[in-house]
Amino acid sequence: MNTRCSMVFLAALALLLDNAVARAQGTITGLSFDLPAVKTCALETIKVSGTGQCGTFTVDLGDGTPTVHLPGHFPILVYHAYTKQGTYTPVAKGQGNCSGTASAALQVVGPSITSIFPFSQIKPDGWVIVQGENFGNLPGKLLMHYKTFSGQQTEASLLSLQWGDTFASGMIPFIGGLADQQVTFTVETQCGSQSNEWSANFTAFRDVQLTAYNRIGCTMNPGASVSDECQGWGGTNWPEECGLATWGTEITQTTGFQAYHASGWGFSGNSGNDQFSVSLNNGWVLDMVTPLQWEYVGGGSTATEWFVSPAGTSNPQVGVPWHVDNCGMIWYSGDIIITGPIGVPY
Amino acid sequence: MRAAALIVPIFAIMSCAFLPDASAQQPAPGQIIFAKDLTREQFKALPSSQVIDFGNERITKGEFLDRIKTAIADANKKLPELKQHLLAAFAARHKEVVDRENTALADGNSKVQAEIARLVAADADGHGPNWDARRQQAADILERAKRATPEERSTLEKQAADLLAPTAK
Numbered sequence: 001m002n003t004r005c006s007m008v009f010l011a012a013l014a015l016l017l018d019n020a021v022a023r024a025q026g027t028i029t030g031l032s033f034d035l036p037a038v039k040t041c042a043l044e045t046i047k048v049s050g051t052g053q054c055g056t057f058t059v060d061l062g063d064g065t066p067t068v069h070l071p072g073h074f075p076i077l078v079y080h081a082y083t084k085q086g087t088y089t090p091v092a093k094g095q096g097n098c099s100g101t102a103s104a105a106l107q108v109v110g111p112s113i114t115s116i117f118p119f120s121q122i123k124p125d126g127w128v129i130v131q132g133e134n135f136g137n138l139p140g141k142l143l144m145h146y147k148t149f150s151g152q153q154t155e156a157s158l159l160s161l162q163w164g165d166t167f168a169s170g171m172i173p174f175i176g177g178l179a180d181q182q183v184t185f186t187v188e189t190q191c192g193s194q195s196n197e198w199s200a201n202f203t204a205f206r207d208v209q210l211t212a213y214n215r216i217g218c219t220m221n222p223g224a225s226v227s228d229e230c231q232g233w234g235g236t237n238w239p240e241e242c243g244l245a246t247w248g249t250e251i252t253q254t255t256g257f258q259a260y261h262a263s264g265w266g267f268s269g270n271s272g273n274d275q276f277s278v279s280l281n282n283g284w285v286l287d288m289v290t291p292l293q294w295e296y297v298g299g300g301s302t303a304t305e306w307f308v309s310p311a312g313t314s315n316p317q318v319g320v321p322w323h324v325d326n327c328g329m330i331w332y333s334g335d336i337i338i339t340g341p342i343g344v345p346y
Numbered sequence: 347m348r349a350a351a352l353i354v355p356i357f358a359i360m361s362c363a364f365l366p367d368a369s370a371q372q373p374a375p376g377q378i379i380f381a382k383d384l385t386r387e388q389f390k391a392l393p394s395s396q397v398i399d400f401g402n403e404r405i406t407k408g409e410f411l412d413r414i415k416t417a418i419a420d421a422n423k424k425l426p427e428l429k430q431h432l433l434a435a436f437a438a439r440h441k442e443v444v445d446r447e448n449t450a451l452a453d454g455n456s457k458v459q460a461e462i463a464r465l466v467a468a469d470a471d472g473h474g475p476n477w478d479a480r481r482q483q484a485a486d487i488l489e490r491a492k493r494a495t496p497e498e499r500s501t502l503e504k505q506a507a508d509l510l511a512p513t514a515k
Contacts, residue, residue, distance in 0.1 A: 043504060065496065068500060117461055127454075162466050165469070206443060265385070265386040287439065290432050290436065291431075295424050296421065297414055327410070327411075331425070
């Protein structure tokens, strides 16, 4: 900066200072609030009091937001919405020939969930209402926090929100692959303030499936002979004294249980009992067993009664007593229908 | 069942004297063999033309075995149908369960939605006329305030607060 420029700058500065002194001679004497406590997101009016007239003063709002620079006549009103709950101490401080500093503590309260509407449908596509206070007038987010089947903690925003200061409602999105579990709900206000967590029991949408063939175990009483099979095919095991070596075309089962029994020569035929079982996981249980389908050769062949575990069992068993005539055969099949959370393996 | 189990052995003992020995010679032509008295080996050893008394009828061994062959062929044709019956039963159950779930959900949701409607109406009533429009306008202003200078933001937030304040009806 050369000498001439410096002189111009100093002259201008002197003029500015002279004007400021002439225009602003004030002192900040106090800082108060319109409300002693305020909700997050709600506007608080901060009143800065003083004497005289200040050219410039600053207000540090106490929450990390940039300092406000304001000129004006006392009292000066500053408006601010706090986004997080807590105690804040805004400070007004004079600049230049505006002297004085004032501050006061302000309590900011956040959203709080106090209950969930009892008929809320905490399941996929279900509507939920959380109730509480200080949610604010503008919609924010209603979140459900849950664990995926793989164990990952995650969250989903409820859809089609309806919102008020004391309630938030929405629909849980249809999420597959979630087991029944305890979830938590939180409210996030429009300005980002988080509420407490509120627990609730989530029930997955129920699916029904046929139990896979290879998941079903079986035992036979009496044990296997050349003409007996469970979860297998007895096509080549027809008793030779009955003059037949093969039986039909093999059907590959992908689901359900089956058994095959053929009796060689014996006037009373043969009888037995087959037991089928499956072990289910992840909330899957027995729903029902389909009516037994069976075919036979010989007038006295039967497989019409069985024992079935009650619905809701996670280790269901099916027992099938059978009888076969001499040189008779019986083949039967059934499906074990199970029910459990959709998208979750059993 | 117990009676039948008793009768058969007694009858077998009584007729034992008339049984052909499996290791002995074949029965004489025209001789009637009782099925209930035959052992596995004796049955195998019989000629196809041998008449056997099955209790309710008398047919030759050959006819008996042919009848089994026919029965097996008939049964074999039915096997695919059996699985179809099972799949049909499953499809019906699947629909039943899904319908039940959806019905229960719809019933439950209707209760919740009725309560939501009540809450929304009460909320709007407490805020005065044009609440939805005012609320939307306030939300738009607050969006602008996020990008404003501190001084402008203060002014915009005040405008939004004025819109959100309850008004006389």
